Amino acid sequence: MSKIKFDEFQRKQLENNPNVSHVSEQNISYKPEFKEKAVQENLAGKGPMDIFLEHGFDLKMIGPEKPKQCLKRWRRSYEKFGNEGFYTERRGKGSTGRPSSKELTAEEKLKKAEARIAFLEMENGLLKKARRTREAGEEEQALTLSEKFQLIEETIRRFQLKRMVSYLCGIAGVKRKSYYAWLKAEDKRSKREQRDEEDYKLIKQIYDKRNKRDGGREIKMKLENDYGVIMNLKKIFRLTRKFNIQSIIRRKNPYRRLAKATQKHKTCPNVLNRKFVQEPGVVLLTDITYLYLENRTKVYLSCVKDGTTREILAYHLSTSLEMGIVYKTLDNLIMSLDGNVHPEALLHSDQGVHYTHPEYRKRVKELGFTQSMSRKGNCLDNAPIESFFGHFKDEVDATTCKTVAELRGKIEDYMEYYNSARYQWGLKKMTPEQFRGHLLAA
Known part of the structure; x- marks a missing residue:
């Protein structure tokens, strides 16, 4: 049996070929006239693939080995039985028309008996499939209605069974009327x-x-x-x-534990209290994450995100975790805002040592921000920036970069893409920049 499986659309296409009598999920039944003509052309020197191509067959669909296999089998039958062997053969669908009154030969009786045995095996398989879900409890979707109808139709067409529709529908647990409606909707x-x-x-x-x-x-x-x-x-x-399309997704790390925030310096209350969506420029979220280069060198990325528009307003990449990383991020933020800080702007972070440092707190206050901090050991209080870092690491593979400069270029390209080209479902299917313009226009 062929390893290639034909879907309903492919079966319909193949059956439109005048040289085909019937197509099942894995088999093609050819008309005897085509078999006779193909053998004669092959004996005259024409190759199997050329014969099938000239008669309208798509070799990508049926497989490049199919012509050679068929001609080998047909020539063997021709050498044994001659042209008559193609017309008495009963592979697959069989002949159509009125039943012959001619007395059957012993060979024909044997072939009919084999066909009946094959039908009984198919019937048994259908019965098992149709009823196996009853043993599985609540799972009732193992075999769909369409699959049952398709199996009934294939059984009837393949073995030319008369007056068996009601019987097969009863076995499958479907209505005869529904089966005929399914046939009409082909x-x-x-x-x-x-x-x-x-x-x-x-x-x-x-x-x-x-x-x-x-x-x-x-x-x-x-x-x-x-x-x-x-x-x-x-x-x-x-x-x-x-069509088996599955996107690459982030998997949760079951071993990740909530980091305990340090209290080396004085902390601030959680003024934001998870009210991430307000006016543009009011809720600013900041945090630091780490990345690895190809040689396992560790680098750090500090970002500031607008909680309302989800834009990345400022970022800075550094090989050091010294205080300079957050100071430089603040400078970039002021440049991004053009010095126009919202009078109610909140700069929210976790209780990390950088953000509780007295000098950092002093600079934040001088720039006109109200400082807010997550509760101890609660990353959900700063969830949007944590979510961004997760998606960022999925889409930017830092381990392919050999130098910090190469990684910096990659990050610049991604930030531009994220702000201006990456559509987000929660932003009314807009990009962050489009959504900011939408809010300002409103």
Whole structure:
């Protein structure tokens, strides 16, 4: 049996070929006239692949080895039985039309008996599949209605069984009326398969563009903003399941523990109290994370994020954890704001040694910010900046950089992409810069 499996759309395409009589999930039944003609052409010197290509077969779909295998089998049958062997053969679908009144030969009776045995085995397999969910408790979705209908139809077509529809529907636990309705909807299913193929190509294009990191929501936003295509989120999830598209996701670290904040210096109260979304420029969140270069050199990244627009307003990369990293970040923040600090601006951080340092607190106050700190050992009080660092490390692989300068260039490119090109579901499907403009215009 072939390892290639045909879906419903491929089966329909193959059956449109006049040389094919029937296609199952893994097998193709060819018409005897085509077999006879193919053998004659092969005996005249034409290659198997050329024969199949000239008769309208897609070798990518059926497999490049299929022509050679078929011609080898057909020539063996021709040498043994001649042309008559193709017309008396009963592989797969069999003949159509009225039943013959001619008395069957012993060989024909044997073939009919073999077909009946095959049907009984198929019937037994259907019975097991249709009822196995009853033993599994609440899981009732092991075999869908469409799968049951497809199995019934394949059994009837393959063995040309008459007056067996009701019997098979009873075994599968489906209604005869529903089965016939499913048969009539074959054209609709074929068109849906074609649409799915077209939509899949567009989704795959977006999926591959960002190294398989975009999830369903981000794909939807890019379809709408970059391609002008409105697609239902449920459909995107259905197509990603159907075509086995799975984005690379962050996995939670079960061994990560909440870091205990130091109290070497005086701390501040949690003025923010997790009210991250206010006016643009009011809620500013800051923190430091670490990265590793290719040679395992440790470097540190300090960032300031606007909790409302989710923009990264300032950042600084350093090979040292000395106080200069936070001072330089403050300088970059003032440059980014053009000196226009909101009168109610809050600069929120954890209780790290940098942020409790007396000199740092003095500078923050002089710049016009009200300082706020997370509660001890509670990273959720500064969740947005923690979330950003998590996504940043997923999308920027620092271990591929040999030098700090190379990593700095990568970070600059990512920050520009994050602020101006990365659509976010929680920002009404806009980028941070677009959302800031939207809020200011409102």
